[in-house]
Amino acid sequence: MTRTARDRALAAATGLCVALVLGMLLVVVGEIVRHGWPQLSWAFLTDQPTADMTGGGIFPAIYGTVALTLLMTVAVVPMGVATAVWLHEYAGRSSRLAAVVRAAVHNLAGVPSIVFGLFGLGFFVLFLGGSIDDLVYGDPTRPVWGKPGVLWAALTLAVLTLPVVIVTTEEALRAVPRDLREAALGLGATRLQTVVRVVLPNARAGILTGLILAVSRGAGEVAPILFTGAANFLPYLPSDLRDMFMHLGYHVFVLATQSPNVEAARPALYGTVLVLLVLTLSLNVAAVWLRSRYRAALRS
Amino acid sequence: MPAKMATRGLSVWYGSKRAIQDVTLDVEENAVTALIGPSGCGKSTFLRTLNRMNDLVEGCRVEGVVTLDGEDVYGRDVDAVAVRRRVGMVFQKSNPFPRSIFENVAFGLRIAGMRDRQTLAARVEESLRDAALWDEVKDRLGDSALALSGGQQQRLCIARALAVRPEVVLMDEPASALDPIATARIEELIRELKRRYTIVIVTHSMQQAARVSDFTAFFYMGELVEYGPTERIFTRPIQKRTEEYITGRFG
Amino acid sequence: MTPVNETGDAAAAGAPDPAVPPRDHDESEAADVPRRKSRRLADSFRTPWTHRLVERAVAAVAWTAIVAIAFIFVFVAREAIPLLYERHEDGSFRLVDLFAPRQWPGYDAPVYVWQPVGTPEKFNVVPLFVGTLKVTVLAMLLSVPLGVGCAMYVSQxxxxxxxxxxxxxxxxLxxxxxxxxxxxxxxVLASSMQAVFGFRFRLNATVAAVALSLAIVPVVFTVTEDALSSVPRSLHEAAIALGARKYQTTLRVVIPAALPGIAAAIILGxxxxxxxxxxxxxxxxxxxxxxPFDPTTSVRTVTATIAAELGEVARGEPHWRVLFLxxxxxxxxxxxxxxxxxLIVRRLHRRLTASAT
Structure with missing residues (x-):
């Protein structure tokens, strides 16, 4: 083989990898869109499921997913932003604690999602909820807080998505020019005023990116909510933090594996998958677009 | 009359590297003091030590005394923020906030707790007039500060610094990124401002120091080599190194 | 870092100092300007305690990630650990059976069996780990070449x-x-793969591995691509200056320099x-x-076992505790x-950035 041929061969081989991966992505998305699209209708999105969930709509699952991720966002964004602010604005570059926090964040990101499920059950539901029940109600046979519910599931997901928010926010803080901090300090702003009035407003695109990525991740995760609050089917919409909830991802799992009549459930299944896919992918595309915008601003 | 600001035996370290060595200098009130010297000589570090801007630089250590009206700026019960509210700063690269012109000038007032809109508006106008920018921007105070030209942005930064009514204004090569016309306007402004403010300016241009300053301090390798009235420094320097520098033999 | 002020004595500054460099004095200029009435610096402003409080709170929140890691360990262990000391009087559960083979009634030889619903309950975790390993290795065989290939294409x-x-x-992805x-x-995948390869079982390790590799390729890709792109330009240029072709530069210079990064990508994947x-x-x-060596059988992994079984177990039973374990x-x-x-990624970055300067 000549040298040019070898050059071409390596380019072709690696290019083939890209083509294969993109091809598989295309097949997955294409297959889901092809079968799911005919299912989508206003009624599918807004109705209750009927007939063992093979008919009707998936409104409770959409509602549950939105409620879950909203609660999760309320918990994770302040925590994540505060951690990132501490890491980037307060901890010195040689801070040992900051190095440990960064390592913890990195490792937290790699904990298997099912372990988060066990943690949510063991800590939030059994320990925290159980302790509240012991202190307030004192009747272990009738748990009020010590049982799976949307609050506990949301908090579990908040811990799971914490690294996403921290890493994205810190990147955004890094993109805020040093000049602006100095300008504020030079005008007699305190450190906190500098952070709140100058640094954070200038990092808001990045913080929003982190929030969107966290929501997308939280909306798609099923394993952590298996034991912390997701329900197969609920005849009512959750209205209380302690209620269980239906969830798009969990609904997909249930329809695909536990349905008494898999063939009958298939149209509803494809429809649900498509809704979930559109939700997570569009959030991610939005995040990538947002990020590319402020990265470009950073470079110029 | 005592000096407005003074340093006694001032040394500054970055980690183990000494950037400023045993500098003793008086800054006269209502005068322009220029700090000159080759790049890396420590003049900017010295400037940033005067209003404790180096506090947040990791590994920076200050030894010796800096005073403002005879009071130790680094005193144990002195908040760096208190110092910066009386000793303002204009930076080498203009650094307006990505907000409106009005909000830029009002920033320092707002963080100091001023809420009344009329007072704010009056102070913003006054500061912009002081910075000779009012006539150019009075009809577009709501526009983004980033839409201004480079020279205008730097004058906006000066207005922003003046708005909080500091007593001393530190300027770190304020015209180094500007064209000659914008530079001339900044210099004119500095001469104008010294009637009411004490100004310390770092400059790499000896012509600029000669044009705007009353006193000149020549720094070399972290040390203050010579300090005196500008006219004398440029006509009858005492130290040999000063003479070599101002006659362009090095630097 | 707050700077240290060694002298800290304001009074000393007021005294005339013979060490002042030569200078002349001209006082006439500012005489007519009224002096502003200045207050003492020490009294004029103090960062409000509320600011310090908020900053303390922010610093406290930064511990969350560390606490989270610790709590995950503690509260999963809390449900699992009693397994080690709880007595099981009926002898139905022995710790050793978790890992060692045992000849159960009705079996000819000692076996590794996970059968939590059988009588007696059999909790040997070896088949689960074998299953996990099998699917994982199969998935890695697919996703490492694909991920590294994509990274090479994108970066080179x-x-x-x-x-x-x-x-x-x-x-x-x-x-x-x-x-x-x-x-x-x-x-979709299971049926089409069965049609093509004629698997005995529709759902099996290979099907799972193919789907799994779709999730792993981006991980391998991202870390590898990052490693390849952080190889400094100077190394490329040095190779090209020596007359190396693109593929030689890639294979002999870039890949070896980024090798730890690729290793890290594989580990993380x-x-x-x-x-x-x-x-x-x-x-x-x-x-x-x-x-272990038949890719066409069905497998049960550790994760799938927890997910599938925990919902149906009462808290405190050996089965519950084994799942948490x-x-x-x-x-x-x-x-x-x-x-x-x-660790590898960080060390690689340090090494490459050090060699670039």
């Missing part, structure tokens, strides 16, 4: 425009919820594959068989893998 061959499209799209990939494997739940739960068939082992394993991967 793709034009800027192609790179700016391909890179985010591959990373988008990482955002597909695993339940969607599991669904795809179960409903491995950790992710071990911990992946929904894909294997839906696509692997979930039969706890012990056939599995989680604990999984956590420890991925923790070590991530630690190692992270």
């Amino acid at each position: 061959y793709a034009s800027r425009r192609v790179r700016e499209i391909v890179k985010p799209v591959i990373e988008l 990482a955002s597909l919820p695993s339940v969607v990939l599991g669904f795809f494997a179960l409903i 491995f950790g992710r594959a071990i911990g992946e739940t929904m894909i294997v739960l839906m696509a692997s068939g979930n039969a706890a068989t012990l056939a 599995l989680g604990l082992m999984l956590f420890a394993l991925t923790f070590l893998l991530n630690l190692a991967g992270g």
